[in-house]
Amino acid sequence: MVDDIQRAPAEVRYSDEIERLLAADTDPKPKGWRLSPRAVRRFILGDASLDVQQKFFGDDPLVARCIVSLMGHQGLMLVGEPGTAKSLLSELLAAAISGTSKLVVQGSAGIIEDHLRYGWNYALLLAEGPSERALVASPILSAMRHGQIARIEELTRCAPEVQDAIISLMSEKTIAIPELGPEVESRAIPGFNLIGTANLRDRGVHDMSSALKRRFNFETVKPIADAQFEKELINRQVAQRMADSPIAPSVPADVLDLVVDVFRDLRTGTTADGASVAIPNSVMSTAEAVNVTHAAVLEAAYLDGGALTAGHVARQLGGTVFKDDPEDARKLRAYVDQIAHPRARGSRAWSAFYKSAKESLRD
Numbered sequence: 001m002v003d004d005i006q007r008a009p010a011e012v013r014y015s016d017e018i019e020r021l022l023a024a025d026t027d028p029k030p031k032g033w034r035l036s037p038r039a040v041r042r043f044i045l046g047d048a049s050l051d052v053q054q055k056f057f058g059d060d061p062l063v064a065r066c067i068v069s070l071m072g073h074q075g076l077m078l079v080g081e082p083g084t085a086k087s088l089l090s091e092l093l094a095a096a097i098s099g100t101s102k103l104v105v106q107g108s109a110g111i112i113e114d115h116l117r118y119g120w121n122y123a124l125l126l127a128e129g130p131s132e133r134a135l136v137a138s139p140i141l142s143a144m145r146h147g148q149i150a151r152i153e154e155l156t157r158c159a160p161e162v163q164d165a166i167i168s169l170m171s172e173k174t175i176a177i178p179e180l181g182p183e184v185e186s187r188a189i190p191g192f193n194l195i196g197t198a199n200l201r202d203r204g205v206h207d208m209s210s211a212l213k214r215r216f217n218f219e220t221v222k223p224i225a226d227a228q229f230e231k232e233l234i235n236r237q238v239a240q241r242m243a244d245s246p247i248a249p250s251v252p253a254d255v256l257d258l259v260v261d262v263f264r265d266l267r268t269g270t271t272a273d274g275a276s277v278a279i280p281n282s283v284m285s286t287a288e289a290v291n292v293t294h295a296a297v298l299e300a301a302y303l304d305g306g307a308l309t310a311g312h313v314a315r316q317l318g319g320t321v322f323k324d325d326p327e328d329a330r331k332l333r334a335y336v337d338q339i340a341h342p343r344a345r346g347s348r349a350w351s352a353f354y355k356s357a358k359e360s361l362r363d
Helices: 015-024 037-045 060-071 086-098 122-128 139-146 160-172 227-241 253-268 286-304 310-321 327-344 348-362
Strands: 075-080 104-106 118-120 135-137 149-153 174-176 185-187 193-199 216-220
Touching: 015 037, 015 086, 037 060, 037 086, 060 075, 060 086, 060 216, 075 086, 086 149, 086 193, 104 139, 118 122, 135 139, 139 149, 139 174, 139 185, 160 174, 227 253, 227 286, 253 286, 253 310, 253 327, 253 348, 286 310, 310 327, 310 348, 327 348
Parallel strands: 075 193, 075 216, 104 149, 149 193
Antiparallel strands: 118 135, 174 185
């Protein structure tokens, strides 16, 4: 059944690894946790002795701090630029700690308090009146009742009055249900906690209040600093996406080097040799680098029927850079002329990239 869906949750994708960790886990566990904190860390950062692969790259101490936060009374808030794997990290933490990552609320302007507390099956409500059977628990209420981790994605996309509902929920660890009686309430059992994510680019949409911030420990997820880590991650992610494809050209080392160089140059505004680069307003994250490389592999495999080249990368790059700001096209043209052109003189990969980029940007 897993083979028939595009993306299984982490607890399904890595079920074999979790079972191996469970069998070998002799360390102390907080009440309500499926794996011990040490085993959770091994699940996320890898353990060669148990054939557990690394899933989150770039900041091992961050992972340890997140695990510690979830053992306490405050929630965990992961903030950072888009594409820095905040959602992936929250999913992995929930899967390892609770055995499920599916108790999630996707923040948006359409979220109301019912999505955080509870709603009703209106057919049953009309037929029977308020009852436990008619109540539809939110992911957070379900997590409280079963001692599990709930997740709220893009919290700053939610309206302030919705955010405020989390304050009492996290303070009291209780959701009152007055429709079932004045004294009816659900109290969280051990193991419950909340992970939120927020993009730094969403500041000003709906800023969190000071009271809400006090209910969370904040951790900033930064872009991968180590270029070699980034290459490994891109290569692995693309290979996983193409695993079921009948044709899957590999990513040559020089093309992978080019992808990482292009994204790091445009992300940081500075090349490795110190040249300045205009930074696009579009997100130039590792996640977008994976998307561009994957698209380039698909073009090479299904349209060109040949090996992947840097020219394929150049043709797919525009879909990432040209999104919101027309000025980003000018910035990419300047990058191609000022940075890619000189590099093309001494590199086959950069030569193919430059040629294709000039043709694409001319259209």
